[in-house]
Every structure is written in C-alpha cells, then in structure tokens.
Amino acid sequence: MKRAALIYNPIKADPDELKKLVKQAEQANGWDETLWFETTEEEPGGSQAEDALKQKADLIIAAGGDGTVRVIAEVMRGTGIPLALLPSGTGNLLARNLDLTLDDVEHALDTAFTGTDRPIDMGVIEIRDGDAGTRRHGYLVMAGLGLDAKMLANTDEDLKAKAGWLAYVKAIGAALRDENQLHLRYRLDGRSIRSVRAHTIMIGNCGSLPANILLLPEASVDDGEFDIVLLRPEGFVGWLQIMVKIFWENGVLRRTTAGQKLMGLTKEVRALNYLKGKELVLKLSRPEEVELDGDSFGRATAIRTWVDPKSLLVRIPAEAAPA
Structure with missing residues (x-):
C-alpha cells in the first residue's frame, strides 16, 4: 500500500x-x-x-x-x-x-x-551579502529585489495574520516613498554584461500574483526559462505606464482574442522591460533587500540564479493532465 x-x-x-x-x-x-x-x-x-x-x-x-x-x-x-x-x-x-x-x-x-503528476521547473538562487558568505535556496514562483522585497521587509507579520493582503497596503506606501534605485550590473545566459538602474527586478518561474495580477504574461512553470521584468519608472507618468501595462494590457486585453489584436497597436514603454533566460548573474552597488516566493531573505550584494528544469513533480487533478 x-x-x-x-x-x-x-x-x-x-x-x-x-x-x-x-x-x-x-x-x-x-x-x-x-x-x-x-x-x-x-x-x-x-x-x-x-x-x-x-x-x-x-x-x-x-x-x-x-x-x-x-x-x-x-x-x-x-x-x-x-x-x-x-x-x-x-x-x-x-x-x-x-x-x-x-x-x-x-x-x-x-x-x-x-491525481496525476506534472513536472515543473524550480529556480535555484545563490545569495551573497558581502563577507557574510553565500546562501543557496530554491524557489517556485518569483525572486525579487527592489520594491517588492522592501514591501515584504516592511510588512507587519501580526497584521498580515489578521488582515491578509490588506497588511501590505501600508508596506507598499513605505516602499514607494523610498526613492533609492537599484544600481546593478547583470549577465544573462553568459552574454555581455549590462548596467542598468531600476526600481525593481523580478525573476519569475510563474507569472500571476494575487488579485489576478498578471505580472509576467509569458511565464510558464515548465518551459525551462525565467521571465524577468525590470521596473524603471520616472515619476508619476512612469508608474502610470506600468499600471496600464500590467492591469489593462496583461490583465484585460491579453485574455481575449480581440484584446490581443488591440495589444499589437500599443507601444512598449521604457518603464517596463521584459527579458527571458536560463541563468542570471547580477551585482549590486550596495546591499539590497531580496525576497523569494513572498518571504524576505535579508540583503544581497550579488545573486546568481538559474532554472532547474522539470525538477519537481506536483500533483494535479487527473482531468487537468495534458491529453
């Protein structure tokens, strides 16, 4: 048995x-x-x-x-x-x-x-914090530095236990008032090193967040790649462009055939940049908060993260299995 x-x-x-x-x-x-x-x-x-x-x-x-x-x-x-x-x-x-x-x-x-078993990818990350050494962890959904990590670091855990996602509202406000940007150098899949300033970088194995927010519309749990987004807003207009992309285009237009046709008429915005890859190495100009799957993991001065393809079996309903 x-x-x-x-x-x-x-x-x-x-x-x-x-x-x-x-x-x-x-x-x-x-x-x-x-x-x-x-x-x-x-x-x-x-x-x-x-x-x-x-x-x-x-x-x-x-x-x-x-x-x-x-x-x-x-x-x-x-x-x-x-x-x-x-x-x-x-x-x-x-x-x-x-x-x-x-x-x-x-x-x-x-x-x-x-049910039946579905193999999915996992992310593996090495987090370095100066002289404190390197820690290795696995994650399933997203790793992030910047706004989301600062938000989680500022979240009152007692309030979260009582009020759920409402506890993040105060923490989001505190994170948005922090005008410090990430100054980072990164190498994606062994290509040339790039330097960039960003408010937030998120590396995703999955694309959806609570409240039906589709942050990474092309992310798939079993495609062997990360989907990465850089948030680079400049003032109110930049944040407005990000909101339109995430909530309107990703959340509404992308979900219908007619909406997808309309998306072809819209332009990409500088405030929101998408990347894809299997391994990302990045160094930061100063220690920054890092989060994995919604939990704070302290500060990092550098990270290396890669995809371990189809390394975890997850039980799903038999009727949901691919034909």
Missing part, C-alpha cells in the same frame, strides 16, 4: 479537522495511514520533508502558505517524489499559477490521492 506524508503549518491549518478528511480520503483510495509532521518556527518544513523521504513516503502533502511550500519543495527537488498542495496561506502563489483549488480541502485531498 502507498503511504503519504502530510506536513502542516499549525498556524495555517487545523490538524483536527484535517485528520478526519485525510483519513476518509486515504481509506477511500486504498492508501496506508498517513504520516504527520508539524512545522515549527525553528523547523519550517525542511527537516520534516527529509524525515518523510527517509520513511519512504510515496507522496508529500504540504498544508501551509507559500513559505511552507517553498521549504518543502527545496528538499524534494530532484527526488522524483510528488508534492501535493493543500493551500492554506495568504497568497498560495504556486497553487494559483497551477489553477489548483484554493478553498476546497476535500477536492485538494482527492487530487492528492488520485
């Missing part, structure tokens, strides 16, 4: 109710009794995933937010063991980008025990 392991964040998921539903699902589908692991602040999921793999789990179910999913996936990368998602956080970014159920636990568990 196959056996699953469920790793849950007790702040995000109710274990008592969850155990009842898991027992029903495992029995209905002929699986052995599920292994249970609880995360803690000191051990947010990585060691639990390692223990589950040592105990020969055939499937690992992650019940928590984006941070929990990222930490577990970091350990599971390249193992060939599938990861199932039980979205329980504020953003649930990977689940959104895979069109998975966000608020139906029974359907998510049915997918876990009866």
